[in-house]
Amino acid sequence: MSLRTTGTTHTTVNFSVSPRLVAMLGQHLIRDNTVGLMELIKNGYDADASEVMVAMYDLAHPDHTVIIVEDDGDGMTREVLMGPFLTVAHGHKESAKEQEQRSVRGRIPLGEKGVGRFAVHKLGHRLELITRPRGQATELVLEIDWDQFESGAGSLNAVSLQLTERPPMYFTRPGAHGTRMLMQGARDKWTRTDVEKLQASLIRLTHPRFGVKDFRVTLTCPEHSDLEVLSTLDIAEKFQFRVDCSIDDQGVATYEYGWRDDTLNVRLEPGVIDLWQQRMERPPACGPFHIQLSAWLAREKTLNALGVNRNLLKILAGVSIYRDGFRILPYGDEGDDWLRLDNRRVNNPSVRFSNQQIVGAISIDQISNRTLMDKTNREGLQENQAYLDMRKIVLGAINLLEQLSYNERQQQSQKQKQSVVESAVSLTEGARKLETFVRQLTPEDEKGNDRPRATPEVTVQPHRQVILDIEEARELAETAAQVKRAAEQIAEVQDEERDVFLQLIGSGLAAERFVHEMDRQIGVAMDACAALRNREYASNEVKQAVQRLDVFVNSLRGELRSLGQLRYVRRSQRSREVHVREITELLLLAYDKQFSGRGVAVDFWLEDDFTVFMSEAAVAQVIDNVLDNAVYWLGQSAPTGGKRLRIDLDPLERTVTISNNGPTFSPVVLGRLFHHPFVTTKEEGHGLGLYLSAEIMKRAGGSIGLVAEADCVMDGPGVVIRFPAVGQPG
Numbered sequence: 001m002s003l004r005t006t007g008t009t010h011t012t013v014n015f016s017v018s019p020r021l022v023a024m025l026g027q028h029l030i031r032d033n034t035v036g037l038m039e040l041i042k043n044g045y046d047a048d049a050s051e052v053m054v055a056m057y058d059l060a061h062p063d064h065t066v067i068i069v070e071d072d073g074d075g076m077t078r079e080v081l082m083g084p085f086l087t088v089a090h091g092h093k094e095s096a097k098e099q100e101q102r103s104v105r106g107r108i109p110l111g112e113k114g115v116g117r118f119a120v121h122k123l124g125h126r127l128e129l130i131t132r133p134r135g136q137a138t139e140l141v142l143e144i145d146w147d148q149f150e151s152g153a154g155s156l157n158a159v160s161l162q163l164t165e166r167p168p169m170y171f172t173r174p175g176a177h178g179t180r181m182l183m184q185g186a187r188d189k190w191t192r193t194d195v196e197k198l199q200a201s202l203i204r205l206t207h208p209r210f211g212v213k214d215f216r217v218t219l220t221c222p223e224h225s226d227l228e229v230l231s232t233l234d235i236a237e238k239f240q241f242r243v244d245c246s247i248d249d250q251g252v253a254t255y256e257y258g259w260r261d262d263t264l265n266v267r268l269e270p271g272v273i274d275l276w277q278q279r280m281e282r283p284p285a286c287g288p289f290h291i292q293l294s295a296w297l298a299r300e301k302t303l304n305a306l307g308v309n310r311n312l313l314k315i316l317a318g319v320s321i322y323r324d325g326f327r328i329l330p331y332g333d334e335g336d337d338w339l340r341l342d343n344r345r346v347n348n349p350s351v352r353f354s355n356q357q358i359v360g361a362i363s364i365d366q367i368s369n370r371t372l373m374d375k376t377n378r379e380g381l382q383e384n385q386a387y388l389d390m391r392k393i394v395l396g397a398i399n400l401l402e403q404l405s406y407n408e409r410q411q412q413s414q415k416q417k418q419s420v421v422e423s424a425v426s427l428t429e430g431a432r433k434l435e436t437f438v439r440q441l442t443p444e445d446e447k448g449n450d451r452p453r454a455t456p457e458v459t460v461q462p463h464r465q466v467i468l469d470i471e472e473a474r475e476l477a478e479t480a481a482q483v484k485r486a487a488e489q490i491a492e493v494q495d496e497e498r499d500v501f502l503q504l505i506g507s508g509l510a511a512e513r514f515v516h517e518m519d520r521q522i523g524v525a526m527d528a529c530a531a532l533r534n535r536e537y538a539s540n541e542v543k544q545a546v547q548r549l550d551v552f553v554n555s556l557r558g559e560l561r562s563l564g565q566l567r568y569v570r571r572s573q574r575s576r577e578v579h580v581r582e583i584t585e586l587l588l589l590a591y592d593k594q595f596s597g598r599g600v601a602v603d604f605w606l607e608d609d610f611t612v613f614m615s616e617a618a619v620a621q622v623i624d625n626v627l628d629n630a631v632y633w634l635g636q637s638a639p640t641g642g643k644r645l646r647i648d649l650d651p652l653e654r655t656v657t658i659s660n661n662g663p664t665f666s667p668v669v670l671g672r673l674f675h676h677p678f679v680t681t682k683e684e685g686h687g688l689g690l691y692l693s694a695e696i697m698k699r700a701g702g703s704i705g706l707v708a709e710a711d712c713v714m715d716g717p718g719v720v721i722r723f724p725a726v727g728q729p730g
Helices: 020-028 033-046 078-085 092-098 116-123 192-203 222-228 300-306 310-316 341-347 385-404 406-441 463-533 540-564 580-590 592-597 616-635 689-700
Strands: 002-005 008-011 051-057 066-071 126-132 139-145 162-166 178-184 216-220 241-247 252-260 266-274 289-295 318-323 326-328 358-364 576-579 600-606 611-614 643-650 655-660 703-706 718-722
Touching (some): 033 116, 051 222, 078 139, 078 162, 116 178, 192 216, 192 222, 192 310, 241 385, 252 385, 300 310, 358 385, 576 580, 580 592, 580 600, 592 616, 611 616, 616 655, 689 703
Antiparallel strands (some): 002 008, 066 178, 139 162, 241 252, 241 289, 289 358, 576 611, 643 655, 655 718
């Protein structure tokens, strides 16, 4: 329609959709064949099916490949087939989900975007769909040649499809109902690796513990019949270490930690911990969920004793996410490290688990976790605030498992090292025995010289004894292989730990060079400011600019002075009489911006200054580590009455006590705090600060520890640093 008024023309226009849209949806929204099949299986679940059968034939010849997906669900009526099924982005499932409409079996639809059905385009060039609705006497047949959608010419509405209604010719059994999709002509050749990937995905399709009880999937693939087995193979129940957490809507986890001792008996330990850690004004945006984490030390002997297949662990390793019992791809796929566990382990290998050592299952539901939504391209969840909050809590649960299992893992590492030594000794003795036996049976040496003949006892030795000796040699060879593998594993861990310390040392040296160079440059700038300030001919405007510059340069010098206390300079590391108050004030100056930025009020309680006979750097490092820890946890909290930090200097007791009203130390780490390295509940922490502080104080003749709860001056944790008397070695 066109309207012409005073020279202006208005025209009504509409979008036109090219047939290529259908091809693009199939090609680009569905990542691969496995994802395509998962979408069709979930459609069967949404149809209230009790069983979905997947069959694959002639995979070696793509032009003749046939893939069938059949379910015994409700089937589709003519209205559903012509409406939601053939309407791109139809929102009937999303609407049912919002209204919490459940099926006869009590299911809420898994789909919501209205594009998953185009997985059939990904899986073949042609589709034959046969469906018989529950309670109806006829079945419907829809045939689609997807190649006719490849052209960009014309309109999508111009592509006609033939829908046939007929007496049942496939669903002929009385009362039969369901949907059968037959896809012909594969777009890509299916290799054995592809089928193995599909098998692994089907095995992990439903949650091992909270999966759908009245739903199953079968696989038929004559070319790879050994891959048709889809038993659950719940490897998670064969754990070496496990934590089972129910997380409420505030991020507080009620957990049960379990581990297997030397006799492989399971020991359990319950507890409650705040995994959200922030305790800020808002709760986690993700809602409540459940997580189960099983972990292993990657040692062949341990895995064999637990009945865990190393290759299966490699395939199933990772942390998966399940919604209403169904896995959300790609989380937990082989090689998918969405939590970046391997990167965490690089920074702290003796504490952190790698992605290959964990099998995890996160369980969410659509009602309690509405804000965890799918991406349109079926590649996982939208990375919104709810996703980020859930990820943070999951990492907290992994850290909980790492800290709880730390002692047992260290003990087993020591036992493994001892076992390697004992096996090596046994191997050496066995090799000598075998060499003696061989020499007795060998009449000549390499030069052809006669050797003493074997003794009569050896000569007449029964053949059975010879066989036993050969078996012993084989056992020695196997022992040697085990020693080699164990030694390689120990060396790998030691190499990782060495790399971490080298990285930290390198960072420290780089910081030292930076502080030294900046200090020199600032000194030059301050001299220039002084020279400009003394110029008589300078205008008032220049003098004011110089004055402002002088203030900022001096402020930066103050920051560097506090950092300078931490520098490692050989001549300054010698112990001398150090004023504790001066160093503390310099450190507080360095933290001033962090205090103001995080709203932390600082109280400095000083009865009198006192001196200690230590290096300035050592005193500064100890106090700084405690301050850094307090500032971090205050930044993660929102205590009633505001964030407060208090520092008490007591010259009589020769102590510095640093207290705050933030969260107290987690009971998970209390027993090892100060005594072991790598003890931390921080997501990205190294767990070295307090340990190094304890080592410094021990060498100086002092100590560091927690203030007893009854003696705390604030509603939170307190750390007391006890310095040695002046004159003591430090």
